[in-house]
Amino acid sequence: MCGRYALTSAPEALRALFAYEENPNFPPRYNIAPTQPIPIVTLTREPGGERRRHFHLARWGFLPGFVKDIRDFPLIINARSETVVGKASFRAAMKRRRCLVPADAYYEWLKLGAGRKVERRPYLFRRADGAPMGLAGLWETWSGADGSEIDTACVLTTAANGATAAIHDRMPAIIEPADFSAWLDCDEIRANEAAELLKPAADDVLTFFEIGPEINKASTDGPRLQEPLRRSLLD
Template identity: 40%
Template sequence: MCGRIANTLPSDAMAQLFSATPANNLPSVPNFNVCPTTGIHVVMGADPNSADSTRRLVQMRWGFIPHWYKAPNDGPLLINARAETLAEKPAFRMACRERRCLIPVTGYYEWTKDDAGKRWPWYIHSDAPLALAGIWQDWSQGGENLRCCAVVTIGSNIKLSQIHHRMPVVIAQDNWDLWLGEQGHGAARLMQPADDDLLSFHAVDPKVNSNKASGPELIEPFE
């Protein structure tokens, strides 16, 4: 799964990297402890109702809200969506066909438990920013309107299975257009675990367990 992320890339650099037009209300970066239900950077394809064919870098709520929810907290918090059942689940099946997105991150956190039940955090990252596979939708009830998203996950590769049995789907740069629907059909084949050599991980300070923790020291190796 993916329950906390870090994003340290400036918004203008993200826009340039993804060839996207940035919105005016993007979240503040760097943020070394991005939590669910907060706003995150998301790359969408071009607006089909506009003559502009440029991708868009926007803010979305991290936490997918099914259309039948009466309120954002009307059911389970859906921050992740399993790739194996994405096309079948009523909450996700239309989004996986029509509303796929990319979620830029510098890295993400995962946790293990020791024999005493204490949770120990790990920071998982690469040498370059990552583009996580995502799905999104617009939710509206009683005058409240939210654009929301979830990270698509898959069973972990051999390397990451040491700390967790699931991992986000990472989309390689030469497949961004396919995942965003700019190159027709075939995005389903991208929902695979990343190669073992793409990601690295190290233990980090347990203070990241608090959603109030902040600062660059959160991603530093911890002994």
Template identity: 35%
Template sequence: MARAVGDLLAEFDAGLEEEVHLPPSWNVAPTDDVPIVLERLIDGGPVRQLHVARWGLVPSWAKDPGIGARMINARSETVLEKPAFRKAMKSRRCAVPADGYYEWKQGAGKAKQPYYVHPGNSAGLVFAGLYEWWKDPSKAEGEPGRWMLSTSILTADTPPPGAESTVFGKLTALHDRVPIPMDAATMESWLDPHAQDPAALVDLVRAGVKGVAADWHVESVGRDVGNVRHNSPELIRPVEALF
């Protein structure tokens, strides 16, 4: 995610509850900080805010934050049933901005080829997400780090290949799941704190995957992205695929 905080505030017409520090990253890994956009009811009305959250949702009942590394994604088919996600699905929904995402394809032997998936029009993505607050029992009230904000991204089945877009065949070849993207109208409904039907919202975001993803590009990139120590725009530069 390489967009600056000021650009995100303008793009999503959001405000800040507190100062946000979020350096650009071209290699976001689980448990890293990511931007999220959410809406809260303040004085009876919805207020849209930009926050920084740890990628990997930590449920409020977790004994420690380590569980978050396994909660980077939430399957949309079961999100209403899973204890880690169902409460957040009702009232703690968010949008997770991104420029694109990486996926890996297995080749011969142990070799894997990374691919960068991104919109073809150079615009950003926004994924359907959930957020949660976790209280660190080892810290006193008011102590820095007492509360941790974390997030998870909803996923869905990869759209089947079809005549309407060649990208779905490429996506299917990479993985059977995709993070759920939203257009502007869907995001408005997803973030609405007045919404009372979480099942309908899940259906809404799932139904929109194919339309939003139809113009995505899938490009092979260098394997440096597999090492979190590498973090620069060079990571998303297309290269010739290994296979």
């Protein structure tokens, strides 16, 4: 599960990597949490056939089109890549509304102990080469009975790779830049073909380390959240 992540690269660097047309100017965010607005990258086909990538903001919390009342539906921040092709909640979006979620890092919690003595230690994960990541995502525009509309999105997850499994059994599905076009192209690339891109990253793609518990509070932000935690031998 991916429940928090960070987007801290300069807007110019992200625009160069994801090749969207807009020129958004946004501050670094070190602790992005569910229900908050998140950037997503989509692909559209123009009337003349030209394909163009676009930058949007969407609520992190996917809502399928059939939902009538937000209050009656659970918050979906992640979807399992193994079931998105066939599951009713995601089937249409997997066919027609695939997106990329730009990120520089994501966070997971190592669970130690059990019952009342359980302890959860946060870890930061980022690419070993320092580049931003394109997380596989789905988006949907939810329409309310009053005519209001909300763009919503979720991150797709897959099984952890051999390295990250020591911390958590799931990880975001990371789309490599060479595969951005295939993932986003819902006209030419069928859902089953796109699903083949949803696999664990190679063991050497990510680096990770323990960080402090301040990340647990969604309202906390800033680069200090990503400082490695130094533990003594007695901890």
